[in-house]
Amino acid sequence: FSHSGFLGIASDWNKVKGESIRITGSHKSSITHYIWAKFEEFKTRFVSDFAEIVPVGHAAVATFPDRPYLKWEFEYESQGGDPEKVRRDNPLTYMRACKKLYDFFCSFSGIAQGVTDPSGPTPWEDIATPLESLIRYEAPKQERVSKWKTAIAKGEFFKPKSADKKLHYDDGLWRPRLVEYRRKRNAPIEQSDTYRFICAAREHRRYVLLELLPTMGILT
Incomplete structure (x- = not known):
């Protein structure tokens, strides 16, 4: 869902006017500075000339689509017509995506025997509020990860098992x-x-x- 509006292949349709990218939400100044610093770092490491030569995915807008709490806007480069300004409300998009995922796994639990909680899924109404709170939480990645781990361990979304309370991601595992x-x-x-x-x-x-x-x- 964060790739909405961008193609996962090299295409001119992914080209964006760099000067048009703006943060529009009422975000904390500290997080705004953090995002722009990350944006410049991303451009230095990856975008620059490569994104011009091979415009793949949402590279032109860096990690803006990947930040759940962010509201922002941008303009595509002209594709034979007037430039199109796009306004993004990431929290709204993420909540819609979470609901779709919730519905999918509920459907899966109806046909998968022996791998689901016999008492059934937690009602969406019970998890929507804490979920939205987490999505809108403005902080660097590791702080948000800790927030999610705490919510899972406390059982805000489902009945956690011992393994759920010790979640750890290791990209070198x-x-x-x-x-x-x-x-x-x-x-x-x-x-x-x-x-x-x-x-x-x-x-x-x-x-x-x-x-x-x-x-x-x-x-x-």
Whole structure:
């Protein structure tokens, strides 16, 4: 949902007027300075000339779509007509997306036996308010992560198990398993998580480019 309005492929439709990007919400000055600092850092590290040559996804607007609490606006570069100003209300978009995800998992729980809470899902009305509070919480990433962990551990969305109270994300968790696999003699590479991930990524790319986008009329 944060990619709404941008294509996940290289396309001129992703080009945005850099000077048109503005923060419009009544945000704390500290968070506004933080966002613009991150924006400049992002441009230095990634956007610059690369985004001009290969305009992929929402790179032109950096991480603005990915910040749940942010209200902002921008203009696309002209595509044969007048520039279009787009106003984004991320909290509203995120709440709509959360409701869609909630409905999806409720439907899944109706057909998946043995993996759901026998008492049924927590009513949306009970979780919408604390959820929106978290989405609108303005802070750097790690502070928001801590806020989410606390809410989950307190059972604001569901009945937490012991593992739910010890949530931790480690982007390098897969590396020790790769080392362990390499130490095993005669271990088929097809059984490694690394191999399976690469296969899954390749299949996802094939599906998006050859099936999904042509079906939507975006690629032919």
